[in-house]
Amino acid sequence: AERRRLAASTGPGRTADGHPVELLLNIGSAADLRAGADAEGVGLFRTEFLFLDRRREPGFDEQVAAYEAVFRAFPGGKVVVRTLDAGSDKPLPFLGERREPNPALGVRGLRVARHRPEVLDTQLDAIAAAARASGAEPWVMAPMVSTVAEADDFAARARARGITRVGAMIEVPAAALLADRLLERLDFLSVGTNDLSQYAFAADRQHGELADLLDPWQPGLLRLVAECARAGREAGKPVGVCGEAAADPPLAAVLAGLGVTSLSMSAPSLAPVREALAGRTLERCRVGGRLALAAAGPARAREGGAAGRRAPT
Ligand code: PEP
Ligand code: MG
DSSP, rough: HHHHHHHHTTTSBOTTTTOBBBBEEESSSSSGGGGGSSSEEEEEGGGGGGGOSSSSSOOOHHHHHHHHHHHHHHSSSSEEEEOOOOTTTTTTTGGGGOOOOOOOGOOOGGGGGGGOOOHHHHHHHHHHHHHHHOOOEEEEESSOOSSSHHHHHHHHHHHHTTTTTEEEOOHHHHHHHHHHHHHHSSSEEEEOOHHHHHHTTOOEEEEEGGTTTTTOOOOHHHHHHHHHHHHHHHOOOOEEEOOGGGSSHHHHHHHHHOOOOOOEEEEHHHHHHHHHHHSSHHHHHHHHHHHHHOSSHHHHHHHHHHHTTTOOO
8 A cells, every 4th residue: 555655756647546537737837847757738827926926927938938948847748828917916017006996897818818918928928939949849838718709719819829829717607607619619627716716706816714615625616626527528628726725635536536637736745646646536526526516515515525535545
């Protein structure tokens, strides 16, 4: 058992019976790659860290260099770049002070392109240039997509620049419910459970008193994730999770059971999640997933998820 545990602490994500679940890294810059060298790729490159605390937008060349450094770290591997997620909990001074009564419900994420499309276009140009320079074929997704029209607009801008893998983050409940329609236009989805919780439960993600509502084991959240995974399975396209839920080992196994194809997290969670997957067959993960979806609340969902665990040896 000890040998199996050690074998499971490096290498690609696999259930006990060998079903692959990609284990990817959440990063803010190339510096974050060092600690996660054994990941299978990058599942969420939060590009806004390049833009934070800046009076002026970083120039095209600076952006190209930053993206290229990340692409070169995973030659031939998967790197998912998220375009700028500005606004709300990530205000960016160069976009100007916007006074909004509810910034989390305001002009944030992809919505910034409504009044500053050139910021998104420059970023997509820089991603495409970095891809050409490094021979990479990056996956590029937009944050806060809420409608098919927004997905179409984003996909058209990205594909016009030669970007071939275009996706959306699912952070808004309406988008989760339209996952099948979105996948008619897009190549992949990535569920951001941090914001999806916030918007599904109408609970500020930074509000400590509402932590119970933001529990990633809430069946209401898991049903939205399951809807995305189902749409992915039917379309034959990848659907990953890149929010905090993916970093909770027993929940990661439940997500795999729901049909999620990749899990993206910060470096310290890679080994425990890898071990959780290696300790369960895909069928056990599916049983855990069904029990969690059927639960009335998060405590029961946790018990159901644990029921999917392999008997101790
Ligand atoms: C999320 O919302 O789950 C997510 C991964 O994006 P961020 O935490 O950067 O908003
Ligand atoms: Mg988010």
